[in-house]
Amino acid sequence: MLEIKNLHASVEGNEILRGIDLTINNGEVHAIMGPNGSGKSTLARVLAGQEAYEVTAGQVLFDGQDLLDMDPEVRAREGVFMAFQYPVEIPGVSNTYFLKAALNAVRKHRGLPEMDALEFLAMVRQKMKMVQMEETLLNRPVNEGFSGGEKKRNEIFHMAVLEPRMCILDETDSGLDIDALRIVSDGVNALRSADRSFLLITHYQRLLNYIVPDHVHVLLDGRIVRSGGKELALELEEKGYSLLEAAERERALPVGA
Amino acid sequence: MATTMTEIQENATAAGAAGAAGVAGHLAEFERFQRELPAGEPGAVQALRRMAIERFAALGFPTLRQEEWRQTNVSAIAQGTFQRPQSDPDAVAAVSPELLFDAAARLVFVDGRFSARLSSVGQLPEGVIVGSLAQALQRSPEKVEPWLGQFARFENHPFVALNTAFLRDGAFIWVPRGAATGLIHVLYLSSSDNDGRATVSFPRNLFVTGENSQATIVETYAGTGPYFNCPVTELVAGPNSVVDHYKVQRESREAFHMSTFQVQADRHSVPSSHSISLGGGLVRNDVNAVLDGEGIDCILNGLYLLEGSQFVDNHMRVEHAKPHCASHELYKGVLDGKARSIFSGLIHVHKGAQKTDAKQSNRNLLLSRDAVANSNPQLEIYADDVRCTHGSTVGQLDEDAVFYLRSRGIGAEAARSLLTYAFASDIVERIKVEPVRRDLEEFLFARLPKGDVVRQAV
Numbered sequence: 001m002l003e004i005k006n007l008h009a010s011v012e013g014n015e016i017l018r019g020i021d022l023t024i025n026n027g028e029v030h031a032i033m034g035p036n037g038s039g040k041s042t043l044a045r046v047l048a049g050q051e052a053y054e055v056t057a058g059q060v061l062f063d064g065q066d067l068l069d070m071d072p073e074v075r076a077r078e079g080v081f082m083a084f085q086y087p088v089e090i091p092g093v094s095n096t097y098f099l100k101a102a103l104n105a106v107r108k109h110r111g112l113p114e115m116d117a118l119e120f121l122a123m124v125r126q127k128m129k130m131v132q133m134e135e136t137l138l139n140r141p142v143n144e145g146f147s148g149g150e151k152k153r154n155e156i157f158h159m160a161v162l163e164p165r166m167c168i169l170d171e172t173d174s175g176l177d178i179d180a181l182r183i184v185s186d187g188v189n190a191l192r193s194a195d196r197s198f199l200l201i202t203h204y205q206r207l208l209n210y211i212v213p214d215h216v217h218v219l220l221d222g223r224i225v226r227s228g229g230k231e232l233a234l235e236l237e238e239k240g241y242s243l244l245e246a247a248e249r250e251r252a253l254p255v256g257a
Numbered sequence: 258m259a260t261t262m263t264e265i266q267e268n269a270t271a272a273g274a275a276g277a278a279g280v281a282g283h284l285a286e287f288e289r290f291q292r293e294l295p296a297g298e299p300g301a302v303q304a305l306r307r308m309a310i311e312r313f314a315a316l317g318f319p320t321l322r323q324e325e326w327r328q329t330n331v332s333a334i335a336q337g338t339f340q341r342p343q344s345d346p347d348a349v350a351a352v353s354p355e356l357l358f359d360a361a362a363r364l365v366f367v368d369g370r371f372s373a374r375l376s377s378v379g380q381l382p383e384g385v386i387v388g389s390l391a392q393a394l395q396r397s398p399e400k401v402e403p404w405l406g407q408f409a410r411f412e413n414h415p416f417v418a419l420n421t422a423f424l425r426d427g428a429f430i431w432v433p434r435g436a437a438t439g440l441i442h443v444l445y446l447s448s449s450d451n452d453g454r455a456t457v458s459f460p461r462n463l464f465v466t467g468e469n470s471q472a473t474i475v476e477t478y479a480g481t482g483p484y485f486n487c488p489v490t491e492l493v494a495g496p497n498s499v500v501d502h503y504k505v506q507r508e509s510r511e512a513f514h515m516s517t518f519q520v521q522a523d524r525h526s527v528p529s530s531h532s533i534s535l536g537g538g539l540v541r542n543d544v545n546a547v548l549d550g551e552g553i554d555c556i557l558n559g560l561y562l563l564e565g566s567q568f569v570d571n572h573m574r575v576e577h578a579k580p581h582c583a584s585h586e587l588y589k590g591v592l593d594g595k596a597r598s599i600f601s602g603l604i605h606v607h608k609g610a611q612k613t614d615a616k617q618s619n620r621n622l623l624l625s626r627d628a629v630a631n632s633n634p635q636l637e638i639y640a641d642d643v644r645c646t647h648g649s650t651v652g653q654l655d656e657d658a659v660f661y662l663r664s665r666g667i668g669a670e671a672a673r674s675l676l677t678y679a680f681a682s683d684i685v686e687r688i689k690v691e692p693v694r695r696d697l698e699e700f701l702f703a704r705l706p707k708g709d710v711v712r713q714a715v
Contacts, residue, residue, distance in 0.1 A: 048664050076666035088661040092679025094715060101675075101714035102665040109666070141679075142661075158665060 001026050001197050002047075002067075002166055007058035009046045015056070016042040018222035024166070027194040031208055032201050033233060034219035035241040040201045041085055043219070044170040047199075048082035049075050062166065076102075077109035081164035083155035085171040085201075090142040095154070096124065098142055099161055106162055127160040131187040149180035156187040167191070168199045173207035185210030205237035220245060278338035280317050284310065286341060287422055294425070299398045302424075305406045309421035316415045325413075328599045328631060329541055329570045334513050339457035339485050340450050341423075342368035349375060352444065356479055358692035361439025362387040364428050367446050368484075369458025371426050384433035387441055390461055393429040400431055405463055408491045408547070409519040416515040416541075420459045420489040427461035427488070430474060434467035434495070440690060441474045447512065449482030462490040466498040466526075475503040475693055479536070483511040491519045494526040496550065501529050503693055507536040507700075510565065517543040524550025524579070531688055532571065532588075534561040535700060540569040548575070548582040559588035560684040560697075562704065563596035563628075570599040575615065577606040577643075583614040589684050590621040591677055592628035603635040606643050613643040621651040622680045624673075667710065674705035675714050682715065 002024040009017040016039045024030050034040050046053045047060065049072035060067040067075060090098075104114045115123070128135065131153045143151050152172050159167055169188070173181055188198065188211050200211060208216070208230060216232040217224045225244070226232065236244065287310045294303075318335035319326035346367035352375055357363070364387065365375035371389035378387050386393065386400070393401050411418035428443040443462065450456050466472050478486060486508060494500050508514050514537040522528050532542055546555050561569045575584045590598045600619040621630035632649035654676050662672035678701055685701070688694040702708035 050660055071669065072660060072663040073666050073668050073672075076664055082664055084661065084664075088655070088658050090658050090661065090676070090679060092682040092715075093662075093675055098662070098667075098675070098714045099665070101671075101710055102662075102667055104713065105666040105668065105671075105710070162665065 001063060002199075003059075003061040005059045005061075007043075007046070007060060008056045009042060009053050010056055011042065011053050016053075016222055017046065019058070020222075020224060022217065022224065024197045024199060026197060027192075028215065029192065029198040029200065029211065029213045030215045030217065031213040031233065032199065032217050032219050032224075033203070033205070033236060035245070036203070038219045039222040040203075040219050041170055044082055044085075044168050044199070044201050047080065047168055048072060073105070074109075076162070076164070077106050079165035080168070081159050081162060081166070082168040082170060083152070083159060083172050085174065087143045087151040087155055089144045089146075091144050093142050095140055095142045096138045099124070099158060102158075103161055124161060127157055130160055130190055131157045132183050133157050148175045149177070152176060152180065152184055153187070156184055160187065160191060165195060166197050166199070168201070170201045171203060172200075173202055173204060181207065181210060205233045208233045218244060279335060280314065282338065283419060284314055290341065290423060295395070298394060299402055301402050302394060302405065306422050306424065309406075309411050309418045312411055313415055313418035313422055316413070316418060319415055325572070329568075331515070331539070331541075333539060334485060334515070337455060337485065337513070339455050342370070342450060342456045342458065344368070344450070346370040346372040347374040349446065351375075352446070355696075356444060356477060358442065358696070359440075360442035360475070363442045363444065364389065365444045365446065366426065366428070366460055368448065368456055369426060369445070369460050382436045382438065385436050385438055386429065386431035387438070388429055389426055390424075390429040390463060391426040393431075400465070401429065401463060404465055404491065404493050406491075408493065408521040409489050409517055414517065414543070416487055417489055417517050420461060420487050420517070423459040424461040424489075425459070427463070427490075428476075429462070430464040430472065432466040432470040432472045432498075435469045436467070437471040438473065441472065443474065443476045445476070445478045445486070445488065447478070447480035447484045447486050447508070449484055453482065455483040455485060457485040457487065460486070460488040462488065464490065464492045464500070464502075466493070466495050466500050468496045469498065470495060471499045473501045473690060475505065475690060477505045477507070478514065479507050480509045480512055482509055484509070485513040485515075487515050489517045489519070492521065492528065494520065494522045494528045496523045497525040498523075499527045501531075501689060503531045503688065503690060504533065504542075505693060505696070506532070506534045506540065506542070508540070509536060510538050510567070512537050514540045516541070517545070520544075520546040520555070522546065522548050522550065522553045522555060525552040526550070527554045529556035530558065531684075532557075532559040533697060534559070534563075534569045534571070537569070538567060540567070541572060542570070543572045543574075545574045546576065546584065547578060548584065549578045551579050551581045553579075553582040555582070555584040557584065557586040558684055558687055560681055561588075561590045561598055562681070562701070563590070563598060564593040564704075565596065566594065567596045568598070570601070573600075573602040573617075575602075575604050577604070577610040577613045577615060580609065580611045580613070582610070584616070586617040587684065588619045589681060590619075590630055591624065591681055592621065592630055593624040595625075595627040597628070598630045599633070600631070600649065601633045601635070602647065603637065604645055604647070606636075606638040606640050606645065608639040610640045611642040613640060613645065615643070615645040617647040619649040620680075621649075622677065623651060623653055624677065667714070668707065671707035671710035671714075674707050674711045677705055678711050678715055
């Protein structure tokens with residue numbers, strides 16, 4: 001579904017991603033772990049199309065199409081979704097109505113008819129239950145005055161409504177207590193399917209107890225330095241990133257130095 | 258230093274009959290105007306006009322050297338030539354339906370003059386008067402004279418002076434003690450004359466609400482072609498009265514609009530003003546509120562949506578003269594193209610006006626590099642136990658918010674429009690008169706690119 005080949009990206013002239021290679025197949029859940037500043041969130045944002053990041057080399061294919069060539073909204077309509085690390089508060093824009101406009105833009109792109117208000121509302125109610133979101137949050141402006149946990153749940157709720165095929169979760173677990181983490185994870189697990197893939201960006205192994213990944217990758221200094229199964233996350237949890245960083249530095253030393 | 262009538266006469270000859278141009282032209286026009294007035298007008302009104310024209314002659318048009326006008330260049334008005342309209346106000350075939358909505362009473366003025374044919378006043382509560390000021394001056398001068406010209410001071414304001422000098426007609430609304438009016442709509446239509454020359458009108462409105470009364474009044478200004486509109490509205494809000502006033506300015510892009518809205522509030526009254534500026538080329542809205550009784554709760558909201566080379570100056574002055582009053586001002590502007598806006602807001606808390614709660618906020622959203630918004634808040638506080646806050650911002654759309662919306666599938670243009678709409682929406686939502694709010698929403702949907710997406714998303 002998603003093929004990332006030798007991806008390099010910079011922000012304000014600083015190279016953050018230094019050659020990422022990653023293939024995510026249909027239905028797979030990949031986790032990317034790494035310490036602060038390793039480039040995890042940059043990868044998520046580059047995939048979502050944030051303009052502050054400049055891709056200096058490499059390629060990303062989504063179902064064989066050049067993802068990097070698409071505007072952010074086209075990526076969304078094609079089925080790429082990023083749950084934000086810091087969801088933006090948008091005063092004056094209703095959470096539901098905005099979502100209806102978004103969904104209809106997506107449906108139009110996919111050649112589906114627009115949903116009428118009743119159909120939409122019924123669907124929305126059902127998806128809300130999935131993330132145990134209170135109905136009052138529907139009528140409020142997008143994320144305005146939401147608690148940290150409510151914002152993250154709202155992201156998963158948007159995801160559930162838009163039904164993307166490639167879901168990127170940028171540190172969705174950070175700042176969540178155990179209850180909220182469980183709710184968010186249950187929501188994500190309910191959305192897992194053979195035709196939907198996930199890229200979980202996280203700092204903590206904890207999330208992966210709830211959303212069990214097929215593959216775990218460790219990102220350090222803009223590169224994937226190790227890949228493995230779910231047990232890699234446990235190893236990291238045990239040893240910490242610092243050991244890995246030390247090993248990586250050693251490995252990177254020129255031979256004979 | 259007062260100008261003598263002899264000087265006025267001399268200047269009059271210089272201007273000729275081509276219409277009023279410059280100070281001299283207006284003075285000459287004043288003499289012609291005097292001869293057209295009906296006999297038997299109250300002497301006080303005649304005297305008021307005389308004083309006003311003398312004051313205007315002394316003041317002249319404002320220049321950038323004057324503090325109150327330092328950012329507002331009215332030389333195009335000072336140098337312009339304007340015709341006082343001579344056409345029959347009842348000759349207008351019909352009012353464009355988009356300017357109309359259901360109201361308990363509708364007054365229509367064409368180039369400043371009352372059109373009985375286009376107006377409709379249904380059954381009103383006992384004692385309520387909704388009609389033309391000219392008629393009221395003839396039929397019930399005792400209800401007009403005590404108030405007219407008492408609050409909108411012209412000593413230092415050339416345009417109020419000019420309006421007062423030429424005052425002849427406008428809306429007169431009288432709500433007696435305890436009465437409640439339905440929705441009253443006052444519509445002012447202006448246009449250039451049949452030869453395409455710019456006209457000038459001086460609508461003069463007087464609204465008096467008695468103790469415990471309630472009124473909702475919408476003033477709409479609309480027009481075509483070049484003209485100069487110079488309205489003055491005085492609102493005298495009686496004790497414990499609730500008055501919601503809306504002004505929707507959608508003048509032609511070629512129009513000059515220099516208006517003053519003067520609120521004189523008595524104790525425990527709740528006057529609110531919503532000033533919506535959509536049209537006009539060169540616009541100045543003076544809103545002055547004098548809170549002259551305890552326990553007044555005054556709301557002054559405003560929204561200006563500008564593009565092209567439009568210029569709007571909102572000039573606010575709130576006088577807290579008595580203790581325990583609240584005033585809340587919220588003005589928001591959206592500027593595109595090379596538009597320019599000024600917000601000047603003075604809050605003056607008089608000595609002894611303790612427990613004053615005054616809030617003022619002016620927020621501007623610039624949609625283009627060439628748009629400019631200036632904000633000049635000013636506090637003058639002579640009491641020591643008060644709460645006064647002011648804040649102003651000038652900014653662009655939040656790019657993080659634009660990206661967030663795009664990341665959900667909303668197109669870039671629609672995302673920007675949606676955020677622009679959202680910026681304006683808290684003023685829109687404060688409009689309690691449903692047709693006015695709906696019209697404004699429609700205006701925004703039409704103005705904003707991809708307005709259909711915005712309509713769906715709000």
